[in-house]
Every structure is written in C-alpha cells, then in structure tokens.
Amino acid sequence: MEGVSATPENPSDGDGTTQTPTATDPDPETIEAARTFDELNPEPRTDQVDRSVVISEWLKSVAMWSLRLLIIAAAAYVGWYLLRQFSQGVLPVILAIIVCTVLAPPTTWLRRRGVPGALSAIISLLGALAIFGALLSFIAPSVAQQSQTLALQAVTGVQQLQLWLEGPPLNLNGEDLDELINEAAAWLQEQAGAIAGGIFSGIGTATSIIVTLGVVLVLTFFFLKDGHRFLPWLRGASGRRVGSHMTELLTRAWKTLGGFVRAQALVSLIDAVFIGIGLALIGVPMALALAVITFIAGFIPYIGAIVAGALSVLVALVSLGFTEAVLVLVLVLAVQQLEGNILSPFLQSRALNLHPVIVLVSVTIGGGLFGIIGAFLAVPVAAMIAVVFRYLQDMTALESGEKVVDDIAFSTPHGTVTGRYTEEKGRRMRERMRNSIIFVDEAEIAPEDEDEGESTRRGTTPGTGTAEADTEARTQRRRRSAFSPQELRGLTNSAIEKMFIFLRRR
Numbered sequence: 047m048e049g050v051s052a053t054p055e056n057p058s059d060g061d062g063t064t065q066t067p068t069a070t071d072p073d074p075e076t077i078e079a080a081r082t083f084d085e086l087n088p089e090p091r092t093d094q095v096d097r098s099v100v101i102s103e104w105l106k107s108v109a110m111w112s113l114r115l116l117i118i119a120a121a122a123y124v125g126w127y128l129l130r131q132f133s134q135g136v137l138p139v140i141l142a143i144i145v146c147t148v149l150a151p152p153t154t155w156l157r158r159r160g161v162p163g164a165l166s167a168i169i170s171l172l173g174a175l176a177i178f179g180a181l182l183s184f185i186a187p188s189v190a191q192q193s194q195t196l197a198l199q200a201v202t203g204v205q206q207l208q209l210w211l212e213g214p215p216l217n218l219n220g221e222d223l224d225e226l227i228n229e230a231a232a233w234l235q236e237q238a239g240a241i242a243g244g245i246f247s248g249i250g251t252a253t254s255i256i257v258t259l260g261v262v263l264v265l266t267f268f269f270l271k272d273g274h275r276f277l278p279w280l281r282g283a284s285g286r287r288v289g290s291h292m293t294e295l296l297t298r299a300w301k302t303l304g305g306f307v308r309a310q311a312l313v314s315l316i317d318a319v320f321i322g323i324g325l326a327l328i329g330v331p332m333a334l335a336l337a338v339i340t341f342i343a344g345f346i347p348y349i350g351a352i353v354a355g356a357l358s359v360l361v362a363l364v365s366l367g368f369t370e371a372v373l374v375l376v377l378v379l380a381v382q383q384l385e386g387n388i389l390s391p392f393l394q395s396r397a398l399n400l401h402p403v404i405v406l407v408s409v410t411i412g413g414g415l416f417g418i419i420g421a422f423l424a425v426p427v428a429a430m431i432a433v434v435f436r437y438l439q440d441m442t443a444l445e446s447g448e449k450v451v452d453d454i455a456f457s458t459p460h461g462t463v464t465g466r467y468t469e470e471k472g473r474r475m476r477e478r479m480r481n482s483i484i485f486v487d488e489a490e491i492a493p494e495d496e497d498e499g500e501s502t503r504r505g506t507t508p509g510t511g512t513a514e515a516d517t518e519a520r521t522q523r524r525r526r527s528a529f530s531p532q533e534l535r536g537l538t539n540s541a542i543e544k545m546f547i548f549l550r551r552r
Contacts, residue, residue, distance in 0.1 A: 133416075138258055140423060142265035146273065146467055148311070149174055153270045171263065202364045247446035255318045281460070287467070294461030301457060303443045313389050316346025317351070317381055321358065324377040329369055330362045349409055351382055404428055411466035440465075445472030 129136060149170045219468040277296060281289030289380035322337030330336070334360050343350030355378035363371035405425055412424025444465055451465045 138261040139265060139417070142262045142269055144303070144307055144426070145174075145262065145266045146269045147307045149270055150264070150273070150304065154274075157274075162272075163271050167267050169362070171267055175263075186314055202360075206513050263530060290460040290464040292457060294458050294464060295434065296436050297457040297461070297538070298437060299430050302433050304428055306426055313340045313385055316389060317341070317344050317385055320381045320384075321354075321377065323469070324381075325358060325362075325374065328362065328373050328377070329366060330358065330370065330374060332361065333366050336361065346409060346413075349413065350419065351385070355379075356384065400425070400429060400432060404432075411510060441468050444468045445475065447476060 108181055145377070153166045153170045156169060157163055157276060161169070175431070183504050255527045277293050278294075283289070285290060286529075318341035321340050322333055325333035336354070339357065340354040344353040355375075357374050359371050362374040405428065408424040408428040409421050411420075412427070413421035414424070440454050442450065444454070445468055451462060451469055454465060456462045456465060
C-alpha cells in the first residue's frame with residue numbers, strides 16, 4: 047500500500063550493507079545463558095586450581111588409604127585365624143615369656159657375677175618354684191575346699207539382696223529384679239568358680255595341666271638361659287638396618303611387659319594383704335581364701351577387682367549380716383581408691399601409659415574371646431601394640447623433622463644409630479621435596495646472591511635482562527629430578543588402573 051513503509055526484514059548497517067543472519071549465530075537466549083554461566087562460574091585466580099582437581103586428588107587419596115586399610119585388615123584376620131588354630135601351642139609360649147619377665151632380673155644378676163647361663167637359669171627357676179610351691183601348699187587346699195562354699199554363699203547373698211530391694215523403702219518390681227538377679231547370680235557364680243579354680247583352669251583343653259605346666263617350665267628355662275643371645279642372632283639374620291629396628295622395638299616391648307607384670311603383681315599383693323587383714327578384723331569367714339582370690343583377680347584390671355570385692359561383700363552379708371557387709375564394702379572401696387589413685391598411677395604409668403578406656407575395652411574383648419586367660423593377657427597385648435605404634439610415631443617424627451634423635455629416649459644403642467639414620471634420611475627427603483616444582487612458590491624464591499637480588503628488585507638481571515626470565519631460569523634449575531604435576535598425575539592414574547585391573551582378575 048502506498049503511504050505505508052514496510053519494515054525491512056534484514057537490517058542494514060550505516061553504510062547501506064545488509065546483515066543476513068546465519069544458522070551459526072547464537073540466539074539471544076543462548077548468549078544470555080552463557081553470560082549467566084560466566085557470572086556464576088568465574089575464571090579461577092592464578093593462585094587457584096579447579097575444584098574438580100582437588101576432589102579428584104581427594105578421591106585418589108581415599109582409594110589408596112582404603113586399599114591399605116583393607117590389606118591391614120586382611121593381615122590381621124589371617125593372624126587372628128592362625129592364632130586360633132595354634133592357640134594350644136602359642137599359649138604356653140606366652141605364659142613362659144611372662145614368667146621370664148619376672149625371673150630375668152635375678153638371672154641376669156647371677157650371670158654378671160660369673161655364674162654360667164644354664165646354672166643361673168636353674169637357680170632362678172628352682173627358687174621361684176620353691177617359693178610358689180610353699181605358698182601353694184599352704185593356701186591351695188583351703189581355697190579349693192572353700193571355692194564351692196564361696197560360690198553358694200555368693201548366690202545366697204544375691205538372693206538376700208533381692209529381698210532387701212523388694213522391701214521398703216525401695217519397693218522395686220520383683221519380676222524385673224528376678225531376671226536381673228538370676229543373671230547376676232549365674233555370672234557371679236561362674237566367675238567366682240573360675241577365679242577360685244586358679245589361673246590355669248582354661249589350659250586343660252590343650253592336654254592337661256601337668257603337661258602344659260611342664261612345657262611352660264622347659265620353655266622358661268631355655269628363654270632364661272639363651273634369651274640374651276636372641277637379639278644379636280635376630281639382628282645378624284635380618285640385616286643391620288632391619289635388625290636394628292627390631293632390636294629396639296623388641297627391647298621396648300620386653301621392658302613394657304616386664305614392668306607391667308611386676309607392677310601388677312605388687313599392686314595385687316598390696317590389695318590382697320589389706321583386704322585380707324580387713325576381712326579378718328571384721329570377722330568374715332574364709333578371709334584367707336578371699337585374699338587369695340583378690341590377689342589372682344588383681345591381674346585382671348578393673349573387672350577382677352569388681353568380682354573379688356563383690357564376692358567378699360556377699361560372703362559377709364550371708365555370714366554376718368547387713369552391717370558387716372557394709373563395712374566390707376567400705377573396706378573394698380577404700381582399697382580400690384588407694385590402688386586407683388596412688389598405687390597404679392605410680393607403679394604403672396611408666397610401664398604401660400595406656401588410657402583406662404583402652405585397658406577396659408581390651409579386658410572385655412580378651413575375656414569374651416578367651417575367657418579368664420584372655421582377660422589376663424589382654425592388657426599386655428594391648429601394651430605391646432601401643433609400643434609398636436609409639437615406635438612408628440617416633441620414626442615418623444624423625445623423618446618429618448618434628449623431632450631430633452636427642453628428643454627420643456631409645457632403649458638400645460642400635461636404636462640410637464637407627465634413629466640418626468632415619469633423621470638423615472628424612473632430611474634428604476625434605477630437601478628433595480623442597481627442590482620439587484610442586485613445593486616451590488615462585489614468589490618465595492630468594493635470590494641466589496646479593497647482586498642478583500638487587501638487580502631483580504631493579505627489574506633486570508645481569509644474564510637475562512628481566513626479573514621474570516631470571517625467576518623462570520632459577521625455577522628450571524630447581525626442577526632437577528622432580529616430576530611435573532602432569533607426570534605425577536599420569537603415574538598415579540596408571541598405578542591405580544593397574545591395581546584395579548589386578549583386583550578384577552583375582
């Protein structure tokens with residue numbers, strides 16, 4: 047139509063040329079979406095890396111640590127399985143080692159006085175047997191005859207306690223108490239019989255008590271006679287470097303085990319003497335038998351004291367009455383406070399240095415798996431594991447530079463030599479890491495001399511003319527024998543891929 051101008055379909059530039067849209071030009075919505083994405087995801091600064099790289103490195107680290115933990119768990123399971131299969135042969139060896147920790151000091155003292163090794167071992171062993179036999183002949187008949195009476199009186203005491211709880215002023219529910227009291231009575235009778243029966247009651251399954259004791263005595267003799275030759279032989283057989291580590295580690299473990307046995311024996315003896323005297327003064331029957339049970343139970347931390355104390359209270363309740371039972375309870379609590387706050391911290395702090403939670407968990411697990419023998423051996427085993435971890439921590443601290451050799455109390459000269467070697471090895475490793483490009487920040491690279499540093503601050507260097515070029519040259523010189531980040535990632539990915547291929551084939 048005339049008089050009406052049509053809007054051109056194709057806009058034109060100012061010079062009259064027409065712009066024709068093409069199929070490759072983005073539409074306005076795409077341009078706006080790209081602009082929004084750029085605003086929400088800005089380019090990282092020069093001192094940042096993409097988050098995906100960090101997440102990838104974390105996943106690789108988690109994968110590698112998971113594999114290591116699986117290997118450790120598998121090795122622990124294999125060791126546990128072998129221990130269960132050969133427990134009948136391992137148990138006499140463990141008991142002989144524990145006996146040696148007590149008899150080793152007098153044997154060493156005799157050997158240093160010129161007595162031959164075999165004769166020193168025989169004298170120490172016969173002396174210990176004479177002392178133990180005299181005590182056993184004096185105490186064992188009374189304990190054996192009264193063990194069943196103790197268990198029956200304990201059950202009777204539990205029943206009387208039930209009646210007291212059901213009556214005024216507590217008036218507790220009888221049905222719930224029946225169930226709890228029956229379980230407690232059964233458990234107490236079982237534990238009392240086990241403790242009164244002696245620490246060797248669980249060994250009869252091997253062959254017999256006599257044969258097992260004979261094996262323990264023979265092993266103890268040879269350990270006392272030739273034990274001082276074991277570490278030199280082991281060091282020579284395993285090599286100087288590995289042998290020095292094993293010598294230091296086994297020496298620490300031996301000192302820890304010996305300190306635990308001697309300290310626990312002294313604490314148990316003091317507890318038994320005080321409780322035995324107190325029971326005799328109060329007039330509780332079978333005070334001697336209860337004192338012996340207290341001594342044996344003292345080698346089982348926490349749980350043994352509870353069982354022995356509860357047994358004494360129940361016997362007093364049945365034999366004498368409520369007032370005397372309360373007095374016995376006060377006596378037991380006072381002795382336990384003396385042990386827990388004074389004796390045990392003073393005697394065992396240097397020997398074990400274990401947290402009470404670790405001790406309690408170890409005793410619970412050991413008793414649940416192996417009975418009274420497991421509860422008795424649980425704390426020494428936990429202490430040995432702690433010794434290994436502390437030694438690894440010392441070596442790690444030396445290698446990382448957190449400590450020096452003088453900061454660590456080594457038990458042997460071989461340990462000191464190994465510590466110095468580990469310290470030097472860590473120093474060389476840290477030097478290589480500082481020379482690696484991964485650990486170099488170009489902003490922190492110091493000038494190699496004053497002239498070069500001054501010219502760098504002026505913006506030029508004698509050799510290159512620019513500070514940036516000189517910095518790059520120094521960085522290249524410090525890249526000696528260092529992998530680039532790309533090479534390290536490639537090597538890591540290749541190793542992980544080969545590992546997973548191997549696992550899938552298996």
